[in-house]
Amino acid sequence: MKPMIWSIAAIILIFSILTPLGIITIFALMVPFAVLFVMLSPGVFAGYAAGICAVVFVLGSLIEPMLLPLMLFFMIPAIVMGYCYKKKKPARTALLAGFVTILAQLLMQIVLLSLVLEINLSKGLTDMFQSQLQQFEMSGLLNAGWAEQVAESLANSFVTMLPSLLLLTALVFAAVSHALSRRMLLGNGIEVPGLPPAKTWMLPRSLVWYYLVAWIISLVVPAEGAETWIVIGANLMYVLQLAFTVQGVAFFYFLADVKRWSRAVPAVFAVLAALFHAVLPIFLIGLIDVAFPLRNRLSK
Numbered sequence: 001m002k003p004m005i006w007s008i009a010a011i012i013l014i015f016s017i018l019t020p021l022g023i024i025t026i027f028a029l030m031v032p033f034a035v036l037f038v039m040l041s042p043g044v045f046a047g048y049a050a051g052i053c054a055v056v057f058v059l060g061s062l063i064e065p066m067l068l069p070l071m072l073f074f075m076i077p078a079i080v081m082g083y084c085y086k087k088k089k090p091a092r093t094a095l096l097a098g099f100v101t102i103l104a105q106l107l108m109q110i111v112l113l114s115l116v117l118e119i120n121l122s123k124g125l126t127d128m129f130q131s132q133l134q135q136f137e138m139s140g141l142l143n144a145g146w147a148e149q150v151a152e153s154l155a156n157s158f159v160t161m162l163p164s165l166l167l168l169t170a171l172v173f174a175a176v177s178h179a180l181s182r183r184m185l186l187g188n189g190i191e192v193p194g195l196p197p198a199k200t201w202m203l204p205r206s207l208v209w210y211y212l213v214a215w216i217i218s219l220v221v222p223a224e225g226a227e228t229w230i231v232i233g234a235n236l237m238y239v240l241q242l243a244f245t246v247q248g249v250a251f252f253y254f255l256a257d258v259k260r261w262s263r264a265v266p267a268v269f270a271v272l273a274a275l276f277h278a279v280l281p282i283f284l285i286g287l288i289d290v291a292f293p294l295r296n297r298l299s300k
Helices: 002-016 022-028 030-039 042-063 067-086 091-116 121-138 146-160 162-187 206-220 227-258 264-276 283-291 294-299
Strands: none
Touching: 002 022, 002 030, 002 042, 002 067, 022 162, 030 042, 030 067, 030 162, 042 067, 067 091, 067 162, 091 121, 091 162, 121 146, 146 162, 146 227, 162 227, 206 227, 206 283, 227 264, 227 283, 227 294, 283 294
């Protein structure tokens, strides 16, 4: 009955996207398919997947036709990660495979919208933001034309940071799916390798030089300069700061282990880093941890 239960769970999760809970349940859409792929042989899995698709197609055609393409979008990386679990690949390999698959699909969708359907992403975002902001302008509290200017500025910022947003989106979906799928598989008696302890995480020191290059680009290139260099500098800075933020959290896990602190201390710090990484310069801790041998000195 387990495959049937997971199939029903997949159908419930895909239709939950239409509810207010969809902002949470969307991160679990890959889990049922990854678990089913590991539990079943490829042929049997294909039968269950076809049955799930048929149910979603029939019911979705009456409610929301886009549910089936959305489900297929998440099913593909789930199968890729499930294959890694089945072959007992390291957790980093499964995460990387899921991350690359999701990122490739996101890029293909953008290419489809831009080239095939000839949709201007910047203009579409500007129109969307403007329609939302015009209510403030119509209230008489703001000057005429404010909504258009702000909407255009927001759309340009979004397009500039689009590479970083795509990377972050793919990483979050892959990481959450791995954590949930591994826990579910372990609960069913299936061993799945986990990531090394957070206290052992260490980024390569070469990333410090990449960050220095990105920082120099942000200083040298003017705001009205070459758009390509602005995009490269802004996205490289953002991605590296996120990476060093994670490194900062790992350093606190190491520090808590050395100082015999409660496990709650680094856990609270990790939550603060996730919520306020844009305000608190937590990435500096990770940057220093990578650049200098702080761990060796603390260990001594």
